[in-house]
Amino acid sequence: MVYFSKEHEWVRxxxxxxxxxxxxxxxxxxxxITYVEMPREGDLFARGEVICEIESVKAAGEVYxxxxxxxxxxxxxxxxxxxxxxxxxxxxxxxxxxxISDPSETGGLMDETDYSRYLETLG
Amino acid sequence: MELIFEKSxxxxxxxxxxxxxxxxxxxxxxxxxxxxxxxxxVSELDAVRHFTALGRMNFSxxxxxxxxxxxTMKYNPKVLEKAAEEEGFLSxxxxxxxxxxxxxxxxxxxxxxxxxMLAEITGMDAVSLQPMAGAxxxxxxxxxVRAAHEAAGRVKxxxxxxxxxxxxxxxxxxxxxxxxxxxxxxxxGLMDYDEFIRKLGPSTAAVLMTCPNTLGIFNPAVDKIAxxxxxxxxxxxxxxxxxxxxxxxxxxxDAGFDIMHVNLHKTFGTPHGGGxxxxxxxxxxxxxxxxxPVPRVVKVKDRFEVVEDRDGxxxxxxxxxxxxxxxxxxxxxxxxxxxxxxxxxxxxAVLNANYLKEKLRRFYEIPFGEGCLHExxxxxxxxxxxxxxxxxxxxxxxxxxxxxxxxxxxxxxSEAMMIEPxxxxxxxxxxxxxxxxxxxxxxxSRDPEELRRAPRGAPAGRLDETGAARxxxxxxxx
Numbered sequence: 121m122v123y124f125s126k127e128h129e130w131v132r133x134x135x136x137x138x139x140x141x142x143x144x145x146x147x148x149x150x151x152x153i154t155y156v157e158m159p160r161e162g163d164l165f166a167r168g169e170v171i172c173e174i175e176s177v178k179a180a181g182e183v184y185x186x187x188x189x190x191x192x193x194x195x196x197x198x199x200x201x202x203x204x205x206x207x208x209x210x211x212x213x214x215x216x217x218x219x220i221s222d223p224s225e226t227g228g229l230m231d232e233t234d235y236s237r238y239l240e241t242l243g
Numbered sequence: 244m245e246l247i248f249e250k251s252x253x254x255x256x257x258x259x260x261x262x263x264x265x266x267x268x269x270x271x272x273x274x275x276x277x278x279x280x281x282x283x284x285v286s287e288l289d290a291v292r293h294f295t296a297l298g299r300m301n302f303s304x305x306x307x308x309x310x311x312x313x314x315t316m317k318y319n320p321k322v323l324e325k326a327a328e329e330e331g332f333l334s335x336x337x338x339x340x341x342x343x344x345x346x347x348x349x350x351x352x353x354x355x356x357x358x359x360m361l362a363e364i365t366g367m368d369a370v371s372l373q374p375m376a377g378a379x380x381x382x383x384x385x386x387x388v389r390a391a392h393e394a395a396g397r398v399k400x401x402x403x404x405x406x407x408x409x410x411x412x413x414x415x416x417x418x419x420x421x422x423x424x425x426x427x428x429x430x431x432g433l434m435d436y437d438e439f440i441r442k443l444g445p446s447t448a449a450v451l452m453t454c455p456n457t458l459g460i461f462n463p464a465v466d467k468i469a470x471x472x473x474x475x476x477x478x479x480x481x482x483x484x485x486x487x488x489x490x491x492x493x494x495x496x497d498a499g500f501d502i503m504h505v506n507l508h509k510t511f512g513t514p515h516g517g518g519x520x521x522x523x524x525x526x527x528x529x530x531x532x533x534x535x536p537v538p539r540v541v542k543v544k545d546r547f548e549v550v551e552d553r554d555g556x557x558x559x560x561x562x563x564x565x566x567x568x569x570x571x572x573x574x575x576x577x578x579x580x581x582x583x584x585x586x587x588x589x590x591x592a593v594l595n596a597n598y599l600k601e602k603l604r605r606f607y608e609i610p611f612g613e614g615c616l617h618e619x620x621x622x623x624x625x626x627x628x629x630x631x632x633x634x635x636x637x638x639x640x641x642x643x644x645x646x647x648x649x650x651x652x653x654x655x656x657s658e659a660m661m662i663e664p665x666x667x668x669x670x671x672x673x674x675x676x677x678x679x680x681x682x683x684x685x686x687x688s689r690d691p692e693e694l695r696r697a698p699r700g701a702p703a704g705r706l707d708e709t710g711a712a713r714x715x716x717x718x719x720x721x
Contacts, residue, residue: 181654
């Protein structure tokens with residue numbers, strides 16, 4: 121199941137693990153990504169906290185933890201190829217994996233249909 | 244264009260010194276070069292042509308309109324250069340302020356009086372001219388916030404900034420050891436007051452605001468915000484980047500701000516360029532005076548003396564008195580304009596921005612605010628349907644002989660273009676700019692491909708900005 125946040129992150133839930141990346145919309149807004157500053161594996165985040173920062177030629181953007189939990193893996197590919205986070209945001213460009221501490225929190229996120237509607241409201 | 248090294252021809256020289264050049268005898272052998280340095284071998288004429296050609300590629304206010312939002316790229320009167328070149332200022336040795344202050348009374352008086360002038364303009368009580376850039380002024384301010392809270396035994400852990408803030412604001416707060424808490428912006432373009440009140444608390448160290456904000460909008464609730472901050476024993480910090488909108492009209496010190504930095508190179512007619520030299524004096528209320536950086540110039544009867552160190556001070560930010568030449572120019576500028584002149588500057592800066600904003604409203608969206616102060620932000624997102632971005636419009640302006648506005652800032656405006664015309668531009672220049680912007684919008688719908696190919700007439704076309712950011716090469720010499 122894939123969920124979406126208002127801050128334009130996607131979350132793919134696989135058992136107790138959440139794989140997190142940014143959406144095509146966020147990638148488009150940021151432009152070419154030059155650097156992804158990752159948290160350390162083992163770091164704990166509450167939902168809504170800044171979990172990593174993305175720098176692009178246009179701006180520096182923040183990625184917020186869509187659910188609470190512990191970082192268990194960061195995408196090693198993004199160290200040398202940070203642009204993948206924007207060019208292939210749903211595949212090779214995933215950002216990190218978290219161990220979800222409270223599965224009920226996904227209830228506060230959107231599904232693909234709701235997210236598409238949300239994007240339309242942004243114009 | 245060739246590099247000057249590529250013009251080099253073996254044994255070609257700019258000048259021949261009779262008898263040749265010898266190494267002074269008092270340089271010990273181990274400090275002497277074994278090999279001669281690799282310098283370009285060119286004639287004087289080659290060197291003159293090379294640097295003149297480079298200068299012609301440069302884009303500057305002296306040649307072109309430069310509406311770079313947030314930067315106040317006004318014309319700097321040439322008479323200020325003359326003031327800074329006065330022999331007494333130019334040849335004063337910085338150490339004279341330490342070992343022979345009686346020899347540099349004029350320079351010390353200038354420092355003392357410029358501090359007084361800036362205090363009057365900002366409504367503050369004391370000023371330090373030490374910081375050599377706006378960001379360093381901010382750092383000085385936040386270090387004073389920290390020092391004052393520590394001295395009073397108050398435990399603080401975060402600084403509040405609106406989401407429209409300059410990037411330096413949260414960065415400075417972090418450098419001073421604080422967490423950053425961001426407050427959103429309402430539809431009126433102002434910091435959301437209710438959200439601010441929710442986030443303000445006893446551990447708030449300071450509230451950092453730009454006045455007017457980066458959308459060019461003045462917050463009429465600023466005294467209410469300041470009163471709330473005071474209730475939480477948090478300091479109010481004003482980023483003074485936009486002082487050009489306020490002179491003679493509004494003094495941040497009167498509205499409850501405790502600290503403010505001023506960018507002399509924006510508001511007071513001293514040059515920007517090449518990253519400096521700038522000057523970012525920091526101004527404070529009485530309560531924070533003891534924490535100001537050292538050295539300080541003090542007046543004892545009719546004489547000026549230098550205090551090198553002081554308890555409570557956050558210490559030194561530069562070896563002596565910052566970029567002194569810049570201070571001379573700002574002092575001359577303020578005397579040249581006088582109080583009434585400074586007020587007129589702000590009035591004209593605001594008028595010019597509003598004139599342009601109204602002209603451009605027909606072609607671009609203005610997402611926030613009806614009126615504006617000295618600058619405004621428009622959105623080129625209406626051109627997206629043609630596959631055209633603010634970036635393409637910016638590049639098109641280069642071919643029109645206009646420096647692009649600031650783009651993609653503030654971050655809350657999609658396809659943002661931030662335009663600050665300043666007071667020194669004529670109606671004819673503003674009209675020509677509006678015409679170029681109109682042309683860009685029309686070209687976007689007629690021939691977007693053409694727009695995406697701009698600039699054609701610049702020394703370089705589209706640069707590989709991504710490559711430049713990803714593979715940094717900060718030094719070319721081993």
